[in-house]
Amino acid sequence: MVYITSWDEFVERSVQLFRADPDSTRYVMKYRHCDGKLVLKVTDNRECLKFKTDQAQEAKKMEKLNNIFFTLMARGPEVDLSEVTGKEQTDVQPTKRGRGRKQ
Amino acid sequence: MVLLQLDPFLNELTSMFERSTETGSVWVTLKRSSLKSKVVRNKMATAGEAIEYRCLIRATNGKKTISTSVGPKDHQRFQASYATILKAHMTSLKKRERKDKKKSSEADKREGTSKRPKKS
Numbered sequence: 249m250v251y252i253t254s255w256d257e258f259v260e261r262s263v264q265l266f267r268a269d270p271d272s273t274r275y276v277m278k279y280r281h282c283d284g285k286l287v288l289k290v291t292d293n294r295e296c297l298k299f300k301t302d303q304a305q306e307a308k309k310m311e312k313l314n315n316i317f318f319t320l321m322a323r324g325p326e327v328d329l330s331e332v333t334g335k336e337q338t339d340v341q342p343t344k345r346g347r348g349r350k351q
Numbered sequence: 352m353v354l355l356q357l358d359p360f361l362n363e364l365t366s367m368f369e370r371s372t373e374t375g376s377v378w379v380t381l382k383r384s385s386l387k388s389k390v391v392r393n394k395m396a397t398a399g400e401a402i403e404y405r406c407l408i409r410a411t412n413g414k415k416t417i418s419t420s421v422g423p424k425d426h427q428r429f430q431a432s433y434a435t436i437l438k439a440h441m442t443s444l445k446k447r448e449r450k451d452k453k454k455s456s457e458a459d460k461r462e463g464t465s466k467r468p469k470k471s
Contacts, residue, residue, distance in 0.1 A: 274382035281372045284443035304444040311434050314381075321383040321406035322426035 251298050255309055258299045262290035263316065265297065270325040275317050277310070286310065352409075352416045360408070360419035361432050367412050368440040380409045386420060 252258040266273040273292040279285075286307060287300040301307075355363065364379075371377050384407040385392060395402050406426060409418040421429045 270383050274380055277379045278376050279441060280376040281443045282374050284445065286441065286444060302445050304446045307437070307441045307444050311437060314434065315430055317381050318406060318426050318430045321381060322421055322423040324404065
């Protein structure tokens with residue numbers, strides 16, 4: 249049972265794990281309000297990645313990861329660049345912060 | 352195991368969180384599933400049909416388990432509601448201030464020594 253210390257590493261490895269075997273990979277979240285602890289686990293029944301925290305900011309990051317997993321699981325593991333945009337590229341409206349390209 | 356529709360599931364999940372504030376945990380599991388047995392799936396694969404996958408979501412408080420399955424059409428709506436529920440209930444986590452570097456290193460030490468100390 250490996251506890252990963254870096255959030256980004258946890259996200260990357262879990263997505264890799266899911267893409268390698270989407271049918272047996274599952275994502276588990278355990279929350280204990282009385283202890284103020286949150287534990288995340290991603291496993292494909294061969295390898296297991298875990299992440300624990302007591303920080304509110306990590307909960308926000310976890311929400312993004314939830315979105316990633318929802319998209320991957322509902323639509324299929326071939327969804328592109330979901331890590332970058334958080335959703336499929338076709339769904340996201342590109343926000344342009346161009347400096348005065350309007351003519 | 353109770354299989355519910357999306358909205359009743361969200362309502363039950365909310366009450367589960369509310370009931371577990373003083374003691375107990377809430378587990379939520381996400382898994383991709385086609386909800387068909389292997390035999391049926393093989394048949395569909397050989398027949399050339401596309402297998403429709405859904406996201407299976409299970410929640411338990413140790414005593415009671417509820418579940419629901421989300422397809423690609425409802426997943427965004429579910430995602431939004433689910434995020435709202437989590438944000439509303441995960442209030443006991445600590446707020447971290449990144450102003451002091453000392454504080455963050457102290458928090459790291461605490462996290463490391465709270466369970467087993469790892470020596471890398």
